[in-house]
Amino acid sequence: MISDLLQSIRFKVSLFVLVLIVSTTLVFYLITIQITKSHIQTEVLKRAESLCNGIGSTAGYSFVSGDILGLDNMVYRIKAANKDVEYIAIVDPDMMTIVHSDVNKGGQRMSQAAGKVLREEQNGSVVREVFSSSDKIFELSSPIIFMKKNFGSVIIGINKSVLINTQRTVQKRIMMVFVVILFTGILGSVILSSFLTRPIKELSSGVEELKKGDRGNPLRVYSRDELGRLTESFNEMTALIAVQRNKIAQYAQDLEEAYISTIRVLSAAIDARDPYTLGHSTRVSQLSSLIGREMGLTRKELEELEMACLFHDVGKIKTPDAILRKQECLNASEKMEMMRHTEYGAEILHKAPSLHRFILPVRHHHEWFNGQGYPDGLRGDRIPLFAAIISVADSFDAMTTDRPYRKALSEEEAKRELLSFSGRQFNPDLIDAFIKVFEDQSSRILRHQ
Numbered sequence: 001m002i003s004d005l006l007q008s009i010r011f012k013v014s015l016f017v018l019v020l021i022v023s024t025t026l027v028f029y030l031i032t033i034q035i036t037k038s039h040i041q042t043e044v045l046k047r048a049e050s051l052c053n054g055i056g057s058t059a060g061y062s063f064v065s066g067d068i069l070g071l072d073n074m075v076y077r078i079k080a081a082n083k084d085v086e087y088i089a090i091v092d093p094d095m096m097t098i099v100h101s102d103v104n105k106g107g108q109r110m111s112q113a114a115g116k117v118l119r120e121e122q123n124g125s126v127v128r129e130v131f132s133s134s135d136k137i138f139e140l141s142s143p144i145i146f147m148k149k150n151f152g153s154v155i156i157g158i159n160k161s162v163l164i165n166t167q168r169t170v171q172k173r174i175m176m177v178f179v180v181i182l183f184t185g186i187l188g189s190v191i192l193s194s195f196l197t198r199p200i201k202e203l204s205s206g207v208e209e210l211k212k213g214d215r216g217n218p219l220r221v222y223s224r225d226e227l228g229r230l231t232e233s234f235n236e237m238t239a240l241i242a243v244q245r246n247k248i249a250q251y252a253q254d255l256e257e258a259y260i261s262t263i264r265v266l267s268a269a270i271d272a273r274d275p276y277t278l279g280h281s282t283r284v285s286q287l288s289s290l291i292g293r294e295m296g297l298t299r300k301e302l303e304e305l306e307m308a309c310l311f312h313d314v315g316k317i318k319t320p321d322a323i324l325r326k327q328e329c330l331n332a333s334e335k336m337e338m339m340r341h342t343e344y345g346a347e348i349l350h351k352a353p354s355l356h357r358f359i360l361p362v363r364h365h366h367e368w369f370n371g372q373g374y375p376d377g378l379r380g381d382r383i384p385l386f387a388a389i390i391s392v393a394d395s396f397d398a399m400t401t402d403r404p405y406r407k408a409l410s411e412e413e414a415k416r417e418l419l420s421f422s423g424r425q426f427n428p429d430l431i432d433a434f435i436k437v438f439e440d441q442s443s444r445i446l447r448h449q
Helices: 002-065 068-081 160-212 226-272 280-294 299-311 314-318 332-339 341-350 353-364 385-399 411-420 428-439
Strands: 085-091 097-100 115-120 126-131 136-146 149-159
Touching (some): 002 068, 002 085, 002 160, 149 160, 299 353, 299 385, 341 353, 385 428, 411 428
Antiparallel strands (some): 115 126, 136 149
């Protein structure tokens, strides 16, 4: 969820910066192109005007001296030196061509081509945009005034295609510059978005680690702005939570130890009602833990199994002393009442939600593997594992304990008895585990005297 939010923020920041850069770059590009185009055209026309004025000044002397040949030579040289000049003509006031860069047009009347006047100066100079058979041309016309006498005009045609090619070359260079600027801006937007989202990403990872309980080192503060102060506050909060968590863990451990101690005291009190069962629940718990370990139970499962064993006879609290401590064998009705201790135990545990996980082992630890046990006649794997383990340990301890109506069996005799009921009363796998525990002398349970 947080990673999706970060991606969304990064995308929005990058998109915003990108749109801003692209639009700004495009506007500046268009403005630059327009300015460049206007500047190039102005410079070209200024140069053409300068040529016109230069030719006009020289032409006045040539007309007075009659040096038309020198004037023709000058026009030829200027035309050859300027590739963008389409033609140069010197005409008299009646527009008769005196000198032309194209010798074939000498002595002809120069007709004025249709075009648009771009600029008209006070001295009579005119700049027009005309159309030839091949291309557009800027045509500049400047009067030849010498000694206050009008000798005609100088006309220069500038091929606009040369200007356009120059503009295109300049535009390409400008475009390359702006493309570099654009890509630099895009890269900058990515870096900027990463810089902006980095503190948020750090905070999100810290929150995830805090949720899992893995928060260790404080978060890195990347800046001293609002996000930086938020990160510092998060570090302070994390440190406070860690302290409180340690205190709570200690309280929980103390509470659990008190809880276990209470269970042991309660179990001992139940066993103490009958001198023949004194310490019974503790011994059942020890043997069950050995069997459970042999079956591969985890540490947590072994702890729960131990607690279930201490509770397995809690229902005998409701069994009358006349039945519980009777020296003779119980009659049928007394046996039925004694058998109900499993149901009583389940009812007692049901009143405390924290003890609900022990209800099934307590209720079913007298079920038989063949379904002939009580109280529900469960069979096979339908019998909860903890209940089936307690059944083996409970039977072994009962057989090896003196009772008013019989003497205790030896451990070997009790073992043979358990083997004889394997597959009937007891789960065969658990009997196999019990035999391994029994034969391992290092883990033998010390029998009470």
